[in-house]
Amino acid sequence: MKRLFDKDTWQEIFGSIQKNKIRTIITMIGVLWGIFIYIALSGSSKGLDNGFERQFQSIASNSIFVWAQSTSLPYAGYKSERNITKNSRRRSFKKASQKYKVYSSKNCSWCFWFSRRKYC
Secondary structure (H helix, E strand, O other): OHHHHOHHHHHHHHHHHHHOHHHHHHHHHHHHHHHHHHHHHHHHHHHHHHHHHHHHOOOOOOOOOOOOOOOOOOEOOEOOOOOOOHHHHHHHHHHHOOOOOOOOOOOOOOOEEEOOEEEO
């Protein structure tokens, strides 16, 4: 710590800055750019976090959402790529959820396309 307040140390620092002005300016720009990027990324990540919190605040914390798509592997004699029907989903869901007090179903009114096949 004594060396930090030594007169020779500060003379050496300022002498180096005066000799290498371009290197000093480039270093200052790099440090300021790094600080700016850090602040910008930190602010945007906090904004994303707040946005997700606001979007999901209306969903109950003890909720679970389940949906079915087509199977990718054959199982128990059934072919692969078969669609799960709503009736079989409803029966299996009721059977699996007997220990829960309340459950409800929600119809999905939107679909998306994936590899030229329609999933709903």
